Amino acid sequence: MQTQSCACSDPLIKKLFSVSLCHLPDFPSALASLLTEKLADRVVPAEDMRPLIENILKENPELSYIAAIDLMAVQERDPACPDLPTAFLFFKGWQALQAYRIAHQLWVQKRTPLAYQFQSRMNECFSIDIHPAARLGKAITIDHGTGVVIGETAIIEDNVSLFQNITIGGTGRELGERHPILKEGAMVGSGAILLGRITIGRHAKIGAASVVLNNIPDYATAVGNPARVIRLSPPQNAEGETK
Structure with a gap:
């Protein structure tokens, strides 16, 4: 995916690819960066949001694996998806699903108010509302999603x-x-x-x-x-x- 992402030549969007994908060491880091950019607000600002997500992904490496499986499912099933970086950066159904997975882990840890905060931000950012207690498997796609x-x-x-x-x-x-x-x-x-x-x-x-x-x-x-x-x-x- 990194090789694909660094091929963008449009000067107005190239920085997004570079900052979000090319200059990050691995997929979990890119995922944490993306979700922080989408979900951080005055309640949980970026300087708190990013280490929170990074720690959850580090303690639960299966979440990054499942996120990758979800991403490949999007490319496989959605004829409007040209490549993995496009789905990663722009497809809000996939992004909301990964936000839910972080919220679900917080719910399991009994950090209930913070899990609800993630659910609320997911709804605000993506117009997708997934309760953090719901149980979702892998290779799930949410097409369009609104x-x-x-x-x-x-x-x-x-x-x-x-x-x-x-x-x-x-x-x-x-x-x-x-x-x-x-x-x-x-x-x-x-x-x-x-x-x-x-x-x-x-x-x-x-x-x-x-x-x-x-x-x-x-x-x-x-x-x-x-x-x-x-x-x-x-x-x-x-x-x-x-x-």
Whole structure:
């Protein structure tokens, strides 16, 4: 990624590439610098924000690994992504996801007010609201991202694709585990609303603007308000053949 990043020749933007990528020793340092630039404010200024993020990444090296996996997933799934540096510097869905990962670690450490501060800044900067207690896997993509809301007890497994203006929320009537579970490989289209402790199955697809109030089985496609299953595709093996 560093080789790609240093190839920018536009004089108006070249400094951003240089400061954010080329002059930093490694990926965790670049990630800490980026998140500091985005999230620092008068409450937690840059001189406090950066060492906080650097220490969390140092103590939890898997976070940098997951961030890299998320980044590669963006390039793989998003046809508008020309290269990794572009996604790193400009794609707010990926950036918000990494801010959430720092906030989640603070939540695990029971630094609750600081975790909420990260959530608040994420919402202000990216218009994406992910509760720090939510549990998100790796290789997740949030395409465009504006208006995404993910509730406190939501569980999102690996390789899930989310689009803009979706709500993964509760019905407002229950306590405890009250938000949806999205299984591996699920995809949620723009404007969809998923409510309650429902399960979206492995590799299931939720159509744009659908309202989902019940479980959706593995490999199903569901659309509408309320959502109904219109297709149930059998799983395929590595060669693309139906099992």
